[in-house]
Amino acid sequence: MPRTLPSLGPLCAALLVLTAANPALAQDPQAAPRLQRVDLAPDAHAYALVVGSNPGGPGQEPLAFAERDAERMAEVLTELGHYPAGRVDLLRAPTRAQLTSALRRLRQRVSIHDARGEQSVVFFYYSGHAQSQALRLGGEEFPLSELRAAIDALPSTLTLVVLDACQSGAYSRVRGTDPAADFSHNSIQQLQTRGVAVMASSSGDELSQESERLSAGYFTHHLLVALRGVADENRDGRVALDEAYRYAYAQTLLDTSRTAVGGQHVTLDTNLTGHGAVALTYPARASAQLELPAALEGQLLITRTRGDTVMAELDKAAGAALRLALPAGRYHVLWRGEGVIRSCSVTLPARGVHVLSASGCEEITEEQATARAADSGPSMAWGAELGFGFAMEGRDSDYTDRLDDFGYQPGFFDWNWNLRLSAAVERQIRPHLSVLLTFDSLESRTFDRTFVDDSEDTFAWRAWAVGVQLRGTLPLAGHWLYGYAQGGAGLGIARSRFNPGREQDPTNVQVDYGVQLSAALGLRFMPWAHAGFYLQGSYTFAPILQNDLGDRHDSGGVAIVTGLRVQL
Amino acid sequence: MTKTNGKHLFVPSALFATLLSSLLFSGCEEDVEDPSFQAWCGDMLCSWDTETGRIARVGTWHPSDYGVELVETPTILSQVTGKPTSELMDAEALEVDPDDVESTCNLFEGLYLPDTNECLWQVSTGGDRCRRFEVTADVADTAQVQIEVDYGADGSVDYTQPMVASGWEPVSFLISLPEWPGLVRYRIHKRGEGRAVIAHFGVHATNECVDVVTVDERPLGVACDMGSQCASDVCASIASWQACSECADDTGCGAGETCQVVIDDAHPNGAYRACRTAP
Numbered sequence: 057m058p059r060t061l062p063s064l065g066p067l068c069a070a071l072l073v074l075t076a077a078n079p080a081l082a083q084d085p086q087a088a089p090r091l092q093r094v095d096l097a098p099d100a101h102a103y104a105l106v107v108g109s110n111p112g113g114p115g116q117e118p119l120a121f122a123e124r125d126a127e128r129m130a131e132v133l134t135e136l137g138h139y140p141a142g143r144v145d146l147l148r149a150p151t152r153a154q155l156t157s158a159l160r161r162l163r164q165r166v167s168i169h170d171a172r173g174e175q176s177v178v179f180f181y182y183s184g185h186a187q188s189q190a191l192r193l194g195g196e197e198f199p200l201s202e203l204r205a206a207i208d209a210l211p212s213t214l215t216l217v218v219l220d221a222c223q224s225g226a227y228s229r230v231r232g233t234d235p236a237a238d239f240s241h242n243s244i245q246q247l248q249t250r251g252v253a254v255m256a257s258s259s260g261d262e263l264s265q266e267s268e269r270l271s272a273g274y275f276t277h278h279l280l281v282a283l284r285g286v287a288d289e290n291r292d293g294r295v296a297l298d299e300a301y302r303y304a305y306a307q308t309l310l311d312t313s314r315t316a317v318g319g320q321h322v323t324l325d326t327n328l329t330g331h332g333a334v335a336l337t338y339p340a341r342a343s344a345q346l347e348l349p350a351a352l353e354g355q356l357l358i359t360r361t362r363g364d365t366v367m368a369e370l371d372k373a374a375g376a377a378l379r380l381a382l383p384a385g386r387y388h389v390l391w392r393g394e395g396v397i398r399s400c401s402v403t404l405p406a407r408g409v410h411v412l413s414a415s416g417c418e419e420i421t422e423e424q425a426t427a428r429a430a431d432s433g434p435s436m437a438w439g440a441e442l443g444f445g446f447a448m449e450g451r452d453s454d455y456t457d458r459l460d461d462f463g464y465q466p467g468f469f470d471w472n473w474n475l476r477l478s479a480a481v482e483r484q485i486r487p488h489l490s491v492l493l494t495f496d497s498l499e500s501r502t503f504d505r506t507f508v509d510d511s512e513d514t515f516a517w518r519a520w521a522v523g524v525q526l527r528g529t530l531p532l533a534g535h536w537l538y539g540y541a542q543g544g545a546g547l548g549i550a551r552s553r554f555n556p557g558r559e560q561d562p563t564n565v566q567v568d569y570g571v572q573l574s575a576a577l578g579l580r581f582m583p584w585a586h587a588g589f590y591l592q593g594s595y596t597f598a599p600i601l602q603n604d605l606g607d608r609h610d611s612g613g614v615a616i617v618t619g620l621r622v623q624l
Numbered sequence: 625m626t627k628t629n630g631k632h633l634f635v636p637s638a639l640f641a642t643l644l645s646s647l648l649f650s651g652c653e654e655d656v657e658d659p660s661f662q663a664w665c666g667d668m669l670c671s672w673d674t675e676t677g678r679i680a681r682v683g684t685w686h687p688s689d690y691g692v693e694l695v696e697t698p699t700i701l702s703q704v705t706g707k708p709t710s711e712l713m714d715a716e717a718l719e720v721d722p723d724d725v726e727s728t729c730n731l732f733e734g735l736y737l738p739d740t741n742e743c744l745w746q747v748s749t750g751g752d753r754c755r756r757f758e759v760t761a762d763v764a765d766t767a768q769v770q771i772e773v774d775y776g777a778d779g780s781v782d783y784t785q786p787m788v789a790s791g792w793e794p795v796s797f798l799i800s801l802p803e804w805p806g807l808v809r810y811r812i813h814k815r816g817e818g819r820a821v822i823a824h825f826g827v828h829a830t831n832e833c834v835d836v837v838t839v840d841e842r843p844l845g846v847a848c849d850m851g852s853q854c855a856s857d858v859c860a861s862i863a864s865w866q867a868c869s870e871c872a873d874d875t876g877c878g879a880g881e882t883c884q885v886v887i888d889d890a891h892p893n894g895a896y897r898a899c900r901t902a903p
Binding site for chain 2: 459462509
């Protein structure tokens with residue numbers, strides 16, 4: 057549940073824009089136009105420009121899910137909307153120049169079809185911060201007037217535009233917190249020109265919110281769920297614009313009314329005179345579907361196992377079957393109904409319909425369900441870390457004592473610490489649990505022995521460790537600070553080089569192998585959804601080097617490492 | 625700068641450096657060459673003599689860091705160290721012009737030998753009479769390895785100490801030298817059966833000994849003050865110094881012989897006087 061935030065001024069969140077010449081806000085979903093079939097040719101060329109921007113402007117905190125919302129929208133358009141992947145242009149955190157360039161490129165492509173007399177559809181989606189008169193692209197503004205001009209200039213048969221404009225709070229992330237502005241109203245008014253229509257996620261005096269639980273904006277999440285088939289009221293296998301709107305309206309209002317910020321009302325404005333109902337997606341044609349049978353009723357939370365992404369959260373009433381078009385893969389369904397709570401594991405094949413049934417589920421307790429729901433937070437499937445730091449201790453050993461016995465002294469650059477390089481690839485296997493493949497440079501040592509004739513024997517070695525570690529992660533503050541602990545084992549490798557000072561003796565290189573064990577505690581700072589920093593303290597036990605007298609040297613020790621982290 | 629025979633005499637830089645290092649560093653250097661047995665000439669050590677038996681090159685803590693194994697019983701490794709009381713000046717090495725040998729010799733109160741244009745000069749005058757031995761070895765008790773010290777390198781062992789060094793643990797001990805400067809022969813003598821591998825045999829001059837060894841049987845060529853200090857009972861003047869000799873003057877020599885200054889490889893401690901047939 058989103059946290060309560062202080063009451064902020066009126067603002068809006070998302071807009072869906074269609075060709076329109078007559079501005080008319082549709083606040084009541086029942087009053088939304090029941091549209092007939094659109095007159096688009098089946099082979100109409102479809103283009104999408106999907107934009108997500110997390111960074112905030114001055115005084116704005118970055119959003120957590122705007123870019124992810126854009127990615128998911130692009131996925132749905134490609135999977136179910138028959139938008140060819142090559143014609144879906146996804147921009148993450150673009151600059152003003154990049155957005156302008158993308159709009160210009162879009163116009164050029166559509167103009168070709170127009171010149172040939174071919175029909176075309178354009179879908180524009182934006183999720184991010186905004187102020188009353190402009191979209192916020194990080195430190196830059198993109199005026200709505202400029203957006204309107206660009207959309208007006210598109211010679212497409214049908215233009216669909218989604219704007220998800222927001223400013224955020226730390227937890228529930230209220231979108232659009234400029235109290236002096238009415239982004240929803242202004243944007244609709246400004247975009248309400250010939251060939252343009254608007255649907256907004258909230259009315260002019262409301263706020264829009266992101267959901268920690270859903271890892272998405274409320275409106276975008278429910279719109280996506282609608283597009284996956286839940287909103288197909290007439291069971292014709294397609295989700296029309298008005299169907300998606302009615303579902304998104306109801307679910308967004310229901311969800312947000314429970315928050316302290318208050319409910320947000322999705323608005324729709326269309327003018328499709330001469331056109332019929334606009335089909336946005338075609339879930340019935342999807343190769344993989346999950347069917348909720350007619351008799352099933354209750355609340356369902358459907359989560360994709362990979363990445364732990366919430367794909368749908370819906371209330372299913374008995375009476376009619378419902379099908380969701382989902383990517384093939386493994387899912388978890390938390391089903392509350394008939395007085396029991398069920399946990400269901402579902403595998404959707406690449407082709408076919410999987411029917412959810414109680415027999416395939418296990419009953420769980422409320423505590424287990426709560427824990428399961430708590431796990432449905434922001435997630436990542438893959439992560440990568442690259443850092444550097446310093447390694448200490450683990451310096452002296454029987455091995456180095458033996459070197460001393462034989463007259464060797466630490467070299468000039470053999471200090472009491474070493475530069476430590478560290479890299480890791482992380483794969484999440486469970487919520488809060490992941491597996492890492494790690495690489496660490498452990499140490500680099502040099503010992504010299506000088507003779508009376510100034511000849512010098514040099515013995516040097518470098519040691520590395522590769523391993524597999526298990527990491528448990530615990531969120532400490534929001535989605536920007538995590539703590540973690542990890543441990544594991546792997547292979548330690550040491551390459552030693554004995555370089556006799558006398559020329560007649562060749563350099564002797566040896567490679568030693570051994571088991572290394574490692575454990576670490578760390579903090580992860582994630583100011584951005586996909587990138588951040590980490591700070592880690594670790595201890596490695598790596599008795600790899602061994603001399604001919606049986607002495608071993610531990611190349612590990614304590615290390616402090618900091619670096620960059622990216623995650624997907 | 626000294627004016628001699630109307631010519632300016634310059635002390636060559638190499639000679640100066642030799643003298644300076646002799647003064648400054650005589651007590652700090654390693655006393656033996658190749659103390660870690662790294663320099664091998666084939667199957668033999670380059671800087672050590674194998675007097676008896678057989679040795680082998682073996683790895684120690686690392687296969688490329690060698691030690692010497694005393695294979696047979698007995699096996700004796702030895703090395704003569706130190707400086708003689710006197711020797712012929714190596715004018716070429718010291719960058720002394722042949723025309724300046726005599727003047728240089730006079731400058732350093734040496735004995736100029738006009739027939740060969742050479743200079744006999746005193747090169748060892750003193751220094752610390754104590755040595756610290758540092759040994760790293762793996763020697764079985766049954767090998768009965770002992771360290772033998774031959775003062776004056778005249779072939780007679782003057783001091784013996786068992787080498788108690790096993791498991792490659794470094795051991796260190798002090799040995800006093802006689803009060804007189806001269807050559808010293810160190811011997812490593814394996815007398816029994818068993819493994820004996822030595823990785824390091826370091827000898828450093830030090831002043832830690834509480835006493836010095838009095839040996840009043842100095843060999844020929846060693847510096848002396850009186851005849852009772854010499855095995856020959858004769859202490860004769862050579863130039864600016866005295867050395868144990870066979871004669872002090874012609875009195876004791878046979879017919880046709882004179883008491884001459886002799887430089888003899890058989891007595892490496894330096895020049896001495898002996899009765900020889902007059903040329």
